[in-house]
Amino acid sequence: MSKRSEQRGRVTAALDQLRRHLGLALGAAASARQEAEADLAKLELERMIVRAGIERAGADEAIAERSRQPGMTDVVNWLHTVRGQFYADWAEGPNTLRELVGRAAPGAAGDPPGHWLGRVSTNPGTSVPELWRIGTSTVDSKTTGVAQTFDVAVPLLDESHLSITSAPKTRPTVDALVENLLMRVLSTFEPGAVRVHLWDVGQLTAVLPNLYPLSRTGALNVCDPTRLQDLLDELAGHIRRIHAHTMQGGHTSLRAMRLATGKRLEPWRIAVLFGNGEELQSERLRDLRRVASSALSAGISLILVDVPTTLGGSVENISLIDERRAISSMTGTDLVVSLDPPLPSSQVSMAATRLAEALIQKQGGPRSFADLLPGEFGQERSAHELRAPVGFYEGDPVEVVIGDASPHALIGGPSGSGKTNFLYALLGSLAARYSPDELALYLLDFKEGVSFAGLAPGRKDASWLPHARLVGVNVNTDREFGLALLRFLADELRRRSAAAKDHEVTNLADLREQDPHGHWPRIVAVIDEFQYLFAGRDTVTAQATSLLEDIARRGRSQGIHLVLASQDVAGIEAFWGKPAIFEQCTLRIAMPKARRVLSETNEAAVSAPRWHAVVNHDSGVSHGNQLAHVPDASTKDVFPKLQRQLWERFASNAEPRLFDGAISPLLEENDEFERLPTYTRPRILVGQTIGVRNDAHVVELSPTPGRNFAVLGTAIREALSIMDSCARSLAQQYVPGQVEFLVCNLVDRCQPSVDELCKKLAVEQHEVTTIAGPDLPGRLTEYAEQLSTVDKQRVLLLYGAEAALPALEAKAPGVLKSGLDHFRVLLKQGPGSGFHTIGWWRAIARLKDTLGFAGTDDIGAWAALDVQGSELSPFCAGQVVHWSPRPGRALFFDRTTHASPEVLIPFHHPDPEQVRP
Numbered sequence: 038m039s040k041r042s043e044q045r046g047r048v049t050a051a052l053d054q055l056r057r058h059l060g061l062a063l064g065a066a067a068s069a070r071q072e073a074e075a076d077l078a079k080l081e082l083e084r085m086i087v088r089a090g091i092e093r094a095g096a097d098e099a100i101a102e103r104s105r106q107p108g109m110t111d112v113v114n115w116l117h118t119v120r121g122q123f124y125a126d127w128a129e130g131p132n133t134l135r136e137l138v139g140r141a142a143p144g145a146a147g148d149p150p151g152h153w154l155g156r157v158s159t160n161p162g163t164s165v166p167e168l169w170r171i172g173t174s175t176v177d178s179k180t181t182g183v184a185q186t187f188d189v190a191v192p193l194l195d196e197s198h199l200s201i202t203s204a205p206k207t208r209p210t211v212d213a214l215v216e217n218l219l220m221r222v223l224s225t226f227e228p229g230a231v232r233v234h235l236w237d238v239g240q241l242t243a244v245l246p247n248l249y250p251l252s253r254t255g256a257l258n259v260c261d262p263t264r265l266q267d268l269l270d271e272l273a274g275h276i277r278r279i280h281a282h283t284m285q286g287g288h289t290s291l292r293a294m295r296l297a298t299g300k301r302l303e304p305w306r307i308a309v310l311f312g313n314g315e316e317l318q319s320e321r322l323r324d325l326r327r328v329a330s331s332a333l334s335a336g337i338s339l340i341l342v343d344v345p346t347t348l349g350g351s352v353e354n355i356s357l358i359d360e361r362r363a364i365s366s367m368t369g370t371d372l373v374v375s376l377d378p379p380l381p382s383s384q385v386s387m388a389a390t391r392l393a394e395a396l397i398q399k400q401g402g403p404r405s406f407a408d409l410l411p412g413e414f415g416q417e418r419s420a421h422e423l424r425a426p427v428g429f430y431e432g433d434p435v436e437v438v439i440g441d442a443s444p445h446a447l448i449g450g451p452s453g454s455g456k457t458n459f460l461y462a463l464l465g466s467l468a469a470r471y472s473p474d475e476l477a478l479y480l481l482d483f484k485e486g487v488s489f490a491g492l493a494p495g496r497k498d499a500s501w502l503p504h505a506r507l508v509g510v511n512v513n514t515d516r517e518f519g520l521a522l523l524r525f526l527a528d529e530l531r532r533r534s535a536a537a538k539d540h541e542v543t544n545l546a547d548l549r550e551q552d553p554h555g556h557w558p559r560i561v562a563v564i565d566e567f568q569y570l571f572a573g574r575d576t577v578t579a580q581a582t583s584l585l586e587d588i589a590r591r592g593r594s595q596g597i598h599l600v601l602a603s604q605d606v607a608g609i610e611a612f613w614g615k616p617a618i619f620e621q622c623t624l625r626i627a628m629p630k631a632r633r634v635l636s637e638t639n640e641a642a643v644s645a646p647r648w649h650a651v652v653n654h655d656s657g658v659s660h661g662n663q664l665a666h667v668p669d670a671s672t673k674d675v676f677p678k679l680q681r682q683l684w685e686r687f688a689s690n691a692e693p694r695l696f697d698g699a700i701s702p703l704l705e706e707n708d709e710f711e712r713l714p715t716y717t718r719p720r721i722l723v724g725q726t727i728g729v730r731n732d733a734h735v736v737e738l739s740p741t742p743g744r745n746f747a748v749l750g751t752a753i754r755e756a757l758s759i760m761d762s763c764a765r766s767l768a769q770q771y772v773p774g775q776v777e778f779l780v781c782n783l784v785d786r787c788q789p790s791v792d793e794l795c796k797k798l799a800v801e802q803h804e805v806t807t808i809a810g811p812d813l814p815g816r817l818t819e820y821a822e823q824l825s826t827v828d829k830q831r832v833l834l835l836y837g838a839e840a841a842l843p844a845l846e847a848k849a850p851g852v853l854k855s856g857l858d859h860f861r862v863l864l865k866q867g868p869g870s871g872f873h874t875i876g877w878w879r880a881i882a883r884l885k886d887t888l889g890f891a892g893t894d895d896i897g898a899w900a901a902l903d904v905q906g907s908e909l910s911p912f913c914a915g916q917v918v919h920w921s922p923r924p925g926r927a928l929f930f931d932r933t934t935h936a937s938p939e940v941l942i943p944f945h946h947p948d949p950e951q952v953r954p
């Protein structure tokens with residue numbers, strides 16, 4: 038029992054102890070809680086007082102009630118102490134702010150309007166205020182006893198967007214605020230340095246009317262209320278272009294570029310959007326946000342009025358309280374900003390007029406071709422790109438950039454819209470900036486006419502454009518010449534790729550860096566009316582397409598650029614089925630009324646005024662549009678003057694090759710003709726190649742069976758020309774006595790020409806034996822029989838061979854072989870023994886008769902004139918021959934060197950009727 042009671046006593050004591058402890062703990066918790074509640078009450082009171090403002094707190098019943106509770110006087114006292122301390126420090130605050138705004142908003146950015154309104158600044162934009170004044174703010178004066186007013190200013194250009202929210206009936210105040218800001222900005226810089234775009238969802242005509250005098254110039258653009266998208270597209274276009282430019286220069290923003298170069302390259306742009314408090318359409322909103330997020334680094338700021346949205350990039354806010362007051366994110370919600378009073382409207386409008394006049398005067402009206410040219414020629418480097426102004430918009434140059442992002446150009450416009458003029462403006466502007474070591478031009482015009490001819494030396498003007506390596510004119514029927522140019526470019530592409538590979542680089546800029554002594558200019562190939570290349574379902578079209586695709590795709594990295602010009606629709610239709618080329622032409626230039634050059638929905642060319650062009654580096658999408666007035670580059674002596682200056686400056690550059698499809702070339706001027714004496718094996722020149730070089734088509738008269746040459750067709754002049762150049766080129770390679778020319782002419786009309794040739798050969802002291810028609814069978818028999826004992830080269834020049842056929846076929850009684858049989862022997866075996874025939878057959882059937890069954894191999898090479906392609910296939914290893922005869926051209930085929938025939942141009946030959954013995 039006692040044990041039990043002892044146990045109970047111990048338990049009770051323990052429980053008492055526990056209770057005591059618990060009691061203590063609970064007591065402590067209660068007092069802690071009381072303390073916490075008191076603190077909370079103090080903090081709540083503090084918050085109420087702060088919210089209401091310390092002065093106004095006394096008047097607030099709820100605050101007064103709380104303040105009277107025990108311990109709460111501390112709060113009020115403490116707040117008064119803090120405030121006192123703050124104001125002791127802050128006493129200097131307004132002064133500091135005033136100084137700061139004074140420094141950050143100098144001149145028109147912060148001074149009273151009387152100091153600047155109506156004056157035209159000369160600041161080119163190299164020093165830029167950071168802040169722009171909008172009003173003042175006043176700190177309560179009760180505490181300090183002094184009126185504590187300071188200036189309030191907001192950041193804008195390069196720094197921040199601005200979002201303004203109106204209150205009921207404050208639209209005039211908002212207008213005044215915006216007008217004030219814009220006038221400060223416009224008056225800070227030289228005219229033209231700032232462009233303002235105004236858009237108001239509700240109205241077209243009455244947006245900031247005082248600024249309207251500026252709308253005569255590019256400084257102010259008022260946008261149609263329904264066309265916000267156009268404005269956003271335009272801004273997006275500027276942003277892309279400016280970013281591309283600044284990044285290329287290694288700068289992160291236009292501002293950074295300006296600081297680095299000390300030059301302002303672009304105007305600032307401010308777009309003011311007046312909304313109505315309602316959300317924009319989601320698409321617009323998305324575009325607006327996109328623009329806002331990258332605009333500042335392109336020098337573009339937005340001022341949004343009642344456009345509810347959150348913008349990317351830095352944004353300051355101003356919210357109006359009433360007609361004079363606002364709060365702003367610059368000053369915080371506690372300080373009220375007294376907005377500056379509106380500028381007197383008559384003074385604003387006068388100032389705007391003055392700025393507009395100064396701008397117009399500065400722009401000097403329409404610019405001329407000379408304004409496209411730099412002060413000093415040839416100073417730019419083309420390692421990364423080619424960049425040159427081609428025109429002006431509102432006095433500012435509009436540039437064309439040919440480089441990585443826009444490697445090839447497509448130019449379109451109806452006839453007479455100024456395409457050719459544009460090309461001249463472009464060529465002049467480029468040639469004046471880049472030396473011939475930096476830029477090489479290949480110019481081809483398929484139009485009839487001579488539009489590029491002046492760039493090569495001519496009769497009237499001996500100068501040439503030193504950058505031009507090739508000028509092709511009147512090539513409308515010689516599509517093969519276009520093909521030759523493309524082949525040349527493709528070869529050059531391969532050469533450059535190989536060099537790049539050797540130097541382990543992938544583009545021109547790096548190649549030039551690795552190979553500083555190499556000659557790697559950027560190549561620009563201009564093809565006017567390029568659609569001719571694709572005219573016809575033939576091999577020329579097929580080859581041109583695949584070559585163009587290759588050049589268009591790979592030319593970008595190797596510095597080979599195409600500029601394709603055409604009348605719009607024809608040119609674009611030429612691209613049907615060839616999207617690869619079209620898509621690579623990211624630079625589009627649309628002359629007024631051009632169709633389909635820009636993207637489907639882009640109407641800019643429709644409304645472009647005369648002598649303007651829409652320059653678009655974004656494949657024709659609207660946001661890439663840049664309208665430019667193109668100066669007159671076609672008036673007499675405008676371009677030639679520049680050409681002469683450049684020619685004098687870079688005179689050492691070789692003259693370009695001129696290919697003029699309307700002129701017959703001269704044998705004596707052919708480069709191959711000059712090289713002839715250096716060859717050991719005899720070769721005949723049959724005509725000029727349609728190629729990039731001034732070369733000739735050549736047939737080597739090797740000592741193998743069948744190495745003879747036939748001219749086919751009835752075109753006398755061309756036939757005589759080919760016979761002539763064959764004979765004269767051979768004569769050039771032999772010393773007198775080495776060769777005997779056997780001349781037999783069976784065409785009466787040709788006699789004077791043949792005599793003339795014989796005279797020329799004789800003058801060169803070559804042995805010339807003329808054979809009269811009736812003697813031919815006999816003489817051929819003699820030569821055939823003497824073949825094994827031949828002591829010198831013999832060349833038979835046979836004119837009108839078909840006429841000899843009856844006589845050759847005739848057999849003398851008792852004789853086994855006819856003259857024809859001997860002739861066939863000569864054709865087959867003669868070449869092996871130094872006897873070659875160069876014959877002209879006017880009828881192809883007669884040639885077949887001459888050769889007999891299976892004898893076509895004995896004509897090793899031929900040139901066909903007015904003969905249809907279908908007749909030629911037996912002489913062309915049976916392949917289908919496409920040839921529509923055309924004057925002044927022949928189709929040429931050499932079995933030993935050709936896979937398929939090629940077109941040749943017979944050298945100049947006088948009209949046989951004009952040749953007098």
Ligand SMILES: Nc1ncnc2c1ncn2[C@@H]1O[C@H](COP(=O)(O)OP(=O)(O)OP(=O)(O)O)[C@@H](O)[C@H]1O
Nearest residue numbers: 451452453454455456457458648667668669671672
């Ligand atoms: N910017 C310009 N300023 C003044 N005159 C111009 C301008 N552009 C072109 N011209 C004139 O307009 C005429 C036609 O221009 P151009 O030859 O360049 O047009 P085009 O589009 O090439 O026409 P086409 O395809 O028929 O040759 C020329 O006489 C030229 O002098």
